[in-house]
Amino acid sequence: MGVGKIYKLLISDRDKQEVLGIQWFISKYSLPISTIRTAYHLSDLLDDLENSVPDIVCIELDMIGEDKWEIFKFHINRYTKQVIALTAEPTFERAMQAMDLQALDLWVKPLAPPSVKHSLQQAIRNLSNYSKEVHSELTKPSVDYESLFIEDRNPYPYPVYLLKTEYVNDLTYLRKFIEQFDFYFEPSVFSTSDRIVLVFHHEFTETVTQAQRFLREWELKAGSPLAIVVHSQSGEESLHQIYLKLRKVMETTFFTGYQQVFETKRFHTWKDMDPFLTMEDQRKWVYMLEEARGNDIKKWMYEEFFDLAPPYPEPGLLRTRLTSILAQIRRFMNRNGMNSKDREEYYKNVFDKILYSPVLYRIVQDIILFSNYLVQSMEEQPSQVKGDAVEAAVSYMEKNFTDSKLDLKTVAAYVGRSPSYLSHLLSNKYNRSFRDLLLSMRIQKAKELLSSDESVQNIARSIGFNNPNYFSRVFKEYTGQTPREYRRFH
Structure with a gap:
């Protein structure tokens, strides 16, 4: 096969006859495997993984209990490079487990010699290519924090992810989750105060697929909002330029929310807009507030902010427009003497939401609720006048x-x-x-x-x-x- 290196194999199966059969296949096809270790129990398998660090593992999935799956997967990800799964139950669940391990193949008992030969040969080819990639690491561009924040003009050819949680307190758990996640290739991890950058050092095609898998597993375990922006196309952009683009695309979450994977190549530049209300808009707001038209306020806000489509306006301009609306509400409060401590605190809370809330639709809902609260307060005030x-x-x-x-x-x-x-x-x-x-x-x-x-x-x-x-x-x-x-x- 033209491969100079000799590899180590670990076979783990409760059926000793199956183990002997695989050993026979290997001897028959003269594969470059020097050491074959065997394990018939999960505890032996975990020990062998940690102590012998095999290059290839053939593992019977049926021997792994559901309560042991996570620790088993951790050992597999950490101590071996190529996995081939075996099962006597060709079910959807076993197929999903094999995919979760990123197994090269799923053998179904009774084993077929051609399938065994083909999978082992492919595993060895993958290991050979991996060795070449490791050997060439010295020629790859170096990456550090300065590469993100300082322009160096050196093109960066590999994928980069930007991850951002809606709530900053989730970042600590996200860092731990990244450490345990089984990436196709391990990235360099750079944390900032409110986001995490993953810089990969290998080219791979399924950049978006991996990000989507990461998001699904994060949602199952954490359940909190997360967005991922993927940059995968090779070009003349430096890592600093890529990082700036990733940050700009991440701002799209202001309009669409989190729990999504975005791609830099699908990003539209921001659309220009006048952020201030026209005189007609101001008169409309005066009328809606003074006449307690809560439904009209809701309709106006929905039409103004919920029908937006790409290209979106720049988020900063949109926040300015929202503060312009809040200014009309403030004038209404002043005109009608609605300056109690509770209302002032409510107003300040809405103002802070406009400035800092990460998602537009929540700001819109807060303004609608605040407006309705004020007009309802007006209606509840005793009035000497009925009618026009x-x-x-x-x-x-x-x-x-x-x-x-x-x-x-x-x-x-x-x-x-x-x-x-x-x-x-x-x-x-x-x-x-x-x-x-x-x-x-x-x-x-x-x-x-x-x-x-x-x-x-x-x-x-x-x-x-x-x-x-x-x-x-x-x-x-x-x-x-x-x-x-x-x-x-x-």
Whole structure:
């Protein structure tokens, strides 16, 4: 076979006849195997693995109890390079176990000589190639932390993974999990404060498949959110450039959530956007909040943020847009005196979520819940007014315009609206400001009173003007005549 090295083999099977049969096959085909050890019990198998460190292991899966599987797999991963599985039960479960061991083949009893020969020859070829790879390690680019963070311009040709848990506290367990996971080839592991980089030193094709298997096993054992970004294409990029790209792709989790494997080659550049609300959007938010339109707020947020598709906007810009929305909510709170300690703490919590929460849909839900909490608080406040707020405001003004202290704030408080929002409603309906409406009511009453013999000074005071001269100026502004001229000609 053109192979100069001689290899060690360990056969573990409860059936001694099967063991003798495999030994006979090896002697018949003159395979380059110098040492053949045998084990008939699991304890002997584990001891032999640790002490003799065989190159190839033929193992009967049926002898491994379910409670011993993890310790057995640990020894296999640590002490041998090529595994061939045997079974008398050709079931799906046994096939999955063989795959879990990354076994070269699964022999089904009774054994067929051609299958035995083919698998052993393939194992030896794999070992020979592995030896060549190890021998060539000196020619491979060196990798350290500086390679990630400092540009060196040297292309890195092998796969790189970036792993990030949604919750930073899970990183410690993730590091331990990486130590126990059976990678196709062992990577170099680099940890930062909130993520882990796996740098491989060999080329292999199933980079995404391995990442998906890692994610499945992590989910079964840890159950906490994890995302993996895979860079597999060879090119002219340095490890530093690859790392920057991996980090940018990892930001996609902001839109899609975790429990996914991403590939750098499928990444779209960020889409530009204006992060601030338009004037129309601001008016819409004022209306929805003041009118307690909780369902409209929910619909607006869903349409704005849940229909996003690649290419996504840059996450930082989107967080700015979310703070712009929260600014409208803050103004609503200030207008309506909603500044209790509990509400302020709630507001700060939502603001922190916008800045730091790793997933968009959770921020959106928090804003919706906070908005609904505020509008519900408004609805629960005792109100003296039922029905249309604008009509109620005008009616209140008509009854109280003679009060010189009547102002927008007083009327707004009566109808349960903020002063600025009531002013907005009055302008929309009457195309006039609060001041114009109030003065026109007073001037209309003044016209009626000027038909009497009452002095101008007394009329001014009776309709809410403390200063008769100011009353005269306003009267002429609205009628084109002074009060005395009006009395003379009417």
